Amino acid sequence: MEKLLEDPGVVDESKLCKVCQAASDGSHFGVESCRACAAFFRRSVVLSKDYICRQQGGMCKIYKGTRMCRKCRMDKCRRLGMISDQVQNRPAEKETFLECSPTSSTTPDPVYNISKLSPSQIAPRLYEINDIFKHFLSVQRSVEHSVTNATHRDVFDTVIQKVERPMANFPMMCRLARAILPCVIEFVKSVLAPLPELQPDELWHIYRQYSPMLWMFETSYFTYKYMEPDSTTMMFTQTTIVDLNNTRYFYEGSVAEHNVETMSNVMRECYLRDCDAVRQLRSLEPTEIEISALMVILLWDQNVAREKPALIQIASEQRDIIFNELSQYYRYVLNLPDYAVRLGKLMCIYSSLQNNASNFKEELELFNMMNLSDGNHFGVEACRACAAFFRRCITLPKPYNCTQKSNRCRIHKGTRICRKCRLDKCRRLGMATESVQNRPAEQESLPETAEEPKQTAEKISTIQPSAPKLPDSSSKEVPAYLTGLVEKFRHYLSVQKAVEYSITEGSQRDLFDTITGKAKKRLAKFNTVCRMARSQLSCTVDYVHSVWPNGMKLEQEELWHHCKAFMPTFWMLGCAYYTYKEMEPGSRLIMFTQTLVMDLDNIRHFYEGAVPEHNVATMANVMQESMLRQLHVVGRMRELKVTEVEIAALTTLLLWDADAARNHPNIQKIGAGERKKIFDELGRYYRFVLNESDYAARLGGLMCLYSSFQGNAFHFKEELELFNMMNLFKQDTFIYDFLKH
Incomplete structure (x- = not known):
């Protein structure tokens, strides 16, 4: 630690402004602060300003370059202990504000010197x-x-390879x-x-x-x-x-x-x-x-x-x-x-x-x-009118009667008047009722008694992922390399969630209400998970490639091998992380993906319709054991209170797993350097951001999670063999082929 303090490249935290982390000018009103924050506090007290939060939430981040929200900046000054009684009633500092002569008996708001503001301000x-x-x-x-x-x-x-754009x-x-x-x-x-x-x-x-x-x-x-x-x-x-x-x-x-x-x-x-x-x-x-x-x-x-x-x-x-x-x-x-x-x-x-x-x-x-088809709806090529008609019939069931009393009316554009025969034709052509969202007694939705997912400040959004949750808003910034990993992980979560929503059946309004409202999570089914896994592969590969700073030094076959070796542990981590963020402790629901859940009391639902009935109970028991292992890991994550930064670091450490690279010297060499960099920045993150000088227990706990995810991934691959023997992958072998190499 002494060597670190002697390093001229390391800034002494005691010399930073407690409000915005800029260079401190000394103690002002009882708190170490820069001249700008001291002047801001003085003006606010002298003029008795009553600010309004720009984001209406009172939680704006205040640091050098983004001190624009005056309400949150003033709250932070008071929270840190700036004393109003020490403020003398004198004019604001000239270097920050232009002089402005009052035009009435009331004191005008100060005028900002625009040349001192950044473009974002x-x-x-x-x-x-x-x-x-x-x-x-x-x-x-x-x-x-x-x-x-x-x-x-x-x-x-x-x-x-970033191939050319297709027509x-x-x-x-x-x-x-x-x-x-x-x-x-x-x-x-x-x-x-x-x-x-x-x-x-x-x-x-x-x-x-x-x-x-x-x-x-x-x-x-x-x-x-x-x-x-x-x-x-x-x-x-x-x-x-x-x-x-x-x-x-x-x-x-x-x-x-x-x-x-x-x-x-x-x-x-x-x-x-x-x-x-x-x-x-x-x-x-x-x-x-x-x-x-x-x-x-x-x-x-x-x-x-x-x-x-x-x-x-x-x-x-x-x-x-x-x-x-x-x-x-x-x-x-x-x-x-x-x-x-x-x-x-x-x-x-x-x-x-x-x-x-x-x-x-x-x-x-x-x-x-001109009868331009609007694509595949509920398993059949259909126009939007027929798709909407079928959806209405399922979501609002009514006993239709044939207008001709024959049940043989001709159905084509312009003569679709008989709703009974039109619905019969939809069913005869193969439109699937189970593909319609919000149908009565929908089996894929959670029961009314199931608890709602908890609402957290770090809720994963498709477009605006939340900022890292740090214990102290006045702490130093996260090390640059870890910050980059967090941003890439957020981007992956955004894309993944958007892809999951994109393969959900239903109208635009259904999807709009789901995304903008507080819709319940759906129970996972095997066929849905297979479609999601296939759709999400490209964004997963893109994420793996983005965190490979030296990936281009590897042959493409080596990249391919390592990506497949990483995928099972990545899935295990994702399942545990979503549950940790979204579910209350003690819940019997586990997040299977960002939009699907697994109910530990109704795991049979996952396999129904995918395998013969006599195999469902056996496979449900195997899956329950797998989910209980995951739930145990989630409990340890809660004890450790892992941050988003630690999760991003852990994900990258799993990518650079030494065992997966055993037969690939190039990957071993690059992986050793990347692991060293991550551990080094984790150490600085613990010391300077979380303020834990003795962080051995925390880092040890994080690496125990690392080992647990590896173990769960190993068991998962073994269970895939059992599932394959029971013909689970008879219709879609994508997951088995990919994860079992």
Whole structure:
């Protein structure tokens, strides 16, 4: 420790401001603090300021660079012990504020010297939205990679090699639209987060009106970013493209041949309009902050608000906030005192996107008239009208009677009047009742007596994962390498949760209510877990690759071997971590994934319909033993009170497991260096963040968890052999093939 203190590169914590961790200027009002925080406290006391929290939660982080919330900053000053009685009634310091002569008998608010503020302080809302938008795009791209029917090795090669973007077609569009839907819902939810007064129907209205404009914007924005100016190819999504000289390809096989040419011409016109928006983007060359402003102005479109009177005032206020911050951004960040031309060009793009979205919705009606299938619904290729009809019949069952009394009515477009025969035809073609969400007595939902998952401050969100939970908000920052691991782990959890939602059946409104509300977790079933495992493989491989700083030094076969060896322990850790975060101690429910639970009192449900009935009891007993082992690990996690930083470090240590690398010298060499780096930063994290100088017991407990996850993964692989003998993987061998190599 003495050597550490003698190191000139290590900052003495006693010389840091207790409020914001900037360089201290000495003791002010009884607390070690910088001049800025001391001046802020003095002004607040002298002027008797009564601040309001910007986030309405009173929990804003206060440190150098992000001291914008005055309410939370003042609360922290008082909490640390600054004494109001020591403040003398004298003017505020000149170096922080400009002099301002009062124009009335009341004392005016101090005027900030704008030159002393960082860009994120000048336009805090825009920079916050920019962070949300960048994370949304990152999650969306990873989710798109998950929409594949390839083998596990093909998925691995696609993620590692970053293959060229394929051409989009209609079936692919339907799958992608379904997959990225949770990302869009969470993005809208995150942007609207500071407005808790919005009602569910108002949230739904905003989302539904905003989605077409977001789609039009993304097509133009991705093309502007990734395509050359003279290219005849446009980005359809982040991972697919459309060739303007071959738009027939998009519809071939999805509509009658005589309609393909008409629809391809309509689509070409649609993309030519998008090309105009791309040209405007190239002319303006907008910054990320301008893009963020445009996204929010589109979200609070005045035409959308007009349809809901309660939203008119809110929309106007939100637009004013954005325009005011945009003005400050132009003047003080871009140094453009005369920014009218630039703002005018930005609003022209806004108008073009509105127009393109309106035309797109009109063209959808034409596509619907030409019987363009909306993809696979409940196991059958069906249009949206028939899919919605079937869903209504299941969720609101009624005894229909045949209008002709014959039960043989013809059902086709234009003559679907007989609901009895239409429903019979749906069932005859194979539409699956069990695929409909919210049906009566739904078996996959939790019983009413089951306890609700606990609501934690660290609830995993699809778009805005929570910050690390540190014991002391005034502590030093987490070491850089561990911070990077935490950010990558959060990103993985975001993508994983979005993928899980994306394969859930139901309407957009069902999914919207599930994500924005407090819906109960569903009971896991084997077939659902298989679909999720296949869909999540690409984001798991992407996560493994992202935490491999030296991964490119390995051969691809070595990467593939190590990824498969890591997967069972990764699944065990995920199951325990979700349960630790979401469930109350003593609960008989275990989180199987982020959206599915296992009920220890009803494990038979997991296997019903997947194996012969006489094998269900045996397999349920084996699974119960496995889940009890996991529950024991969760109990030890609660005793240790593991933090998100420790979980991210533990995950990476499991990746660099020495036993898994035994036959691969290259992996052993790289892994030894990575483990050393993690242990070194964990030591600093314990000493300087958790303030535990004697951390042997804590680190030892963490490594005991490490051993438990390895042991549980070993037992899990052994149990897979038993399950395979009982024909559990007869229909879908994906999990068995992957985990058993």
